[in-house]
Amino acid sequence: MPSIPPVRAPSHELSLDYARACDEADPLAEFRGQFSLPLDRDGTPLLYMCGHSLGLMPLAARDLMTRDLDDWARMGVRAHDSAHRPFIYYHDYLRDDLASLIGCKSEEVVAMNSLTINLHLMMASLFRPRGRRKRILIEAGAFSSDRHAVASQLAWHGLDERTHLIELAPAAGEDLVPEEAIEAILQEQGDDIALVLWPGVQFRTGQSFDLARIAKAGRLAGAVVGFDLAHTIGNLPVALHDTGADFAVWCSYKYLNAGPGAIGGCFIHPRHFDSPSRLSGWWGHDIATRFDMGPQFNSAPGAAGFHVSNQSVFSAAPLAASLAMFREAGMQRLRDKSCALTGFLEALLARHASELTIVTPREQASRGAQLSLRIGGGRGRRVFDWLTEREVVCDWRAPDIVRVAPIPLYNTFEDVFRLAERLGQALRDTR
Numbered sequence: 001m002p003s004i005p006p007v008r009a010p011s012h013e014l015s016l017d018y019a020r021a022c023d024e025a026d027p028l029a030e031f032r033g034q035f036s037l038p039l040d041r042d043g044t045p046l047l048y049m050c051g052h053s054l055g056l057m058p059l060a061a062r063d064l065m066t067r068d069l070d071d072w073a074r075m076g077v078r079a080h081d082s083a084h085r086p087f088i089y090y091h092d093y094l095r096d097d098l099a100s101l102i103g104c105k106s107e108e109v110v111a112m113n114s115l116t117i118n119l120h121l122m123m124a125s126l127f128r129p130r131g132r133r134k135r136i137l138i139e140a141g142a143f144s145s146d147r148h149a150v151a152s153q154l155a156w157h158g159l160d161e162r163t164h165l166i167e168l169a170p171a172a173g174e175d176l177v178p179e180e181a182i183e184a185i186l187q188e189q190g191d192d193i194a195l196v197l198w199p200g201v202q203f204r205t206g207q208s209f210d211l212a213r214i215a216k217a218g219r220l221a222g223a224v225v226g227f228d229l230a231h232t233i234g235n236l237p238v239a240l241h242d243t244g245a246d247f248a249v250w251c252s253y254k255y256l257n258a259g260p261g262a263i264g265g266c267f268i269h270p271r272h273f274d275s276p277s278r279l280s281g282w283w284g285h286d287i288a289t290r291f292d293m294g295p296q297f298n299s300a301p302g303a304a305g306f307h308v309s310n311q312s313v314f315s316a317a318p319l320a321a322s323l324a325m326f327r328e329a330g331m332q333r334l335r336d337k338s339c340a341l342t343g344f345l346e347a348l349l350a351r352h353a354s355e356l357t358i359v360t361p362r363e364q365a366s367r368g369a370q371l372s373l374r375i376g377g378g379r380g381r382r383v384f385d386w387l388t389e390r391e392v393v394c395d396w397r398a399p400d401i402v403r404v405a406p407i408p409l410y411n412t413f414e415d416v417f418r419l420a421e422r423l424g425q426a427l428r429d430t431r
Contacts (some may be wrong), residue, residue, distance in 0.1 A: 014344075016417055017415065019412075028333060037056065040391040049392065049404040050370070055256060055257030057318070058322050064321050067084055068317050078286060091111045091213045091304075094257075096321060096324035101234060102233055105259060105270075110266050111263050112283075113309070114261065120153070121266070122147055124278075125275055125277055126275065134164050136166065136193070137218075138166070140166070140168060140170075141169070142199070143203050149365075150165060176207050182196075182217060190220075191222070195223055196214065197226050200248075201368050204403075206231075206359070224246045229250040230250050231254060231370070232250070234326065235369055240267055243318055246269050250265050256322050257322040257409070258315075268394055281307070281309055282312065284306055285299070325409060338369045339409075342364075342367070342371060344413055345371060346358060348417065349423070356373050358373060370404070372401050379431075380400040383430050384396045
């Protein structure tokens with residue numbers, strides 16, 4: 001099936017008819033019907049623009065979970081070996097599709113735990129402060145869970161965050177951090193930096209980053225480089241292995257639509273497969289001898305050796321349902337539609353340029369599906385509340401940002417048009 005070219009509509013085509021024509025031509029339109037769409041008071045689908053926070057439920061998730069529950073009910077412990085998807089190997093069913101989404105080899109990825117747990121495991125295994133190299137570089141305004149994890153890791157090593165945590169902020173009056181600024185601080189302070197932890201997409205601004213460029217700069221400085229891909233996986237094509245990053249972590253409840261608290265994942269570069277400092281657990285033991293219950297840890301090959309605990313089958317099942325759709329749709333086609341949807345929204349919002357600012361980069365190469373909108377005049381919260389009362393689902397980041405994200409698997413061009421209409425009315429009604 002063909003891909004959708006980016007929308008570059010002249011102003012006379014910024015209409016509902018144009019949006020509907022785009023939807024008619026959309027080769028990915030069928031996927032919308034494979035999701036449970038939240039309904040408004042009248043029983044029609046909400047304008048759901050919050051997939052960057054919690055993706056919608058794939059209908060197939062209920063079927064997969066029901067089959068797994070039925071296998072458990074019928075077989076008990078024997079379901080570990082005899083279920084339609086034997087429980088012992090459940091994480092293996094996710095590995096290839098995850099590897100495809102982040103651009104790595106299957107042996108470099110493992111589905112396990114949740115994002116912050118995985119971040120702690122990776123830092124405990126790979127952040128090794130010694131000598132003067134004891135500092136961690138993150139972005140200012142990082143997602144709070146990441147910052148909590150980093151600060152506590154420093155404290156665990158007896159280090160003070162006031163001294164050993166570097167938070168790189170945008171230049172005065174700016175919202176974005178260019179890769180040049182990251183390179184510059186690594187050149188200036190690289191001898192002191194043990195770990196660079198950076199997002200693939202910054203959650204507040206929606207800015208995406210050149211991961212290969214950051215990984216190269218970090219490793220040239222002698223630091224370990226890790227990425228938080230929570231807002232990246234399922235949103236942007238990634239070639240993670242080729243970046244040379246040491247590790248990456250992610251959740252799967254945003255763009256991967258695997259449900260609240262769904263299982264997360266890790267990428268580990270092969271140079272760390274035999275790391276003697278990693279934290280180990282039973283499920284990382286080689287499957288061939290795992291159930292011998294011996295005292296000696298014999299690592300499973302690759303990233304699977306970092307797997308600590310028994311797989312959460314009922315957390316993984318919705319992810320399996322979602323990954324099947326990603327496999328069918330293809331990440332590049334999803335990215336093409338995402339660029340078209342977000343480009344269309346940007347064009348529609350241009351008429352409100354005096355009342356809002358798009359904080360997210362205008363260049364498609366530097367953003368994903370999300371647009372972060374700064375509402376002027378100190379009325380951002382009133383605009384957000386107006387939208388919420390009228391069945392628009394987006395989210396708010398104080399003091400003045402509304403975040404929206406049209407998701408290519410289930411949002412339409414008509415959704416985008418109607419969002420822009422309601423936002424325009426909200427701006428008028430809150431003056």
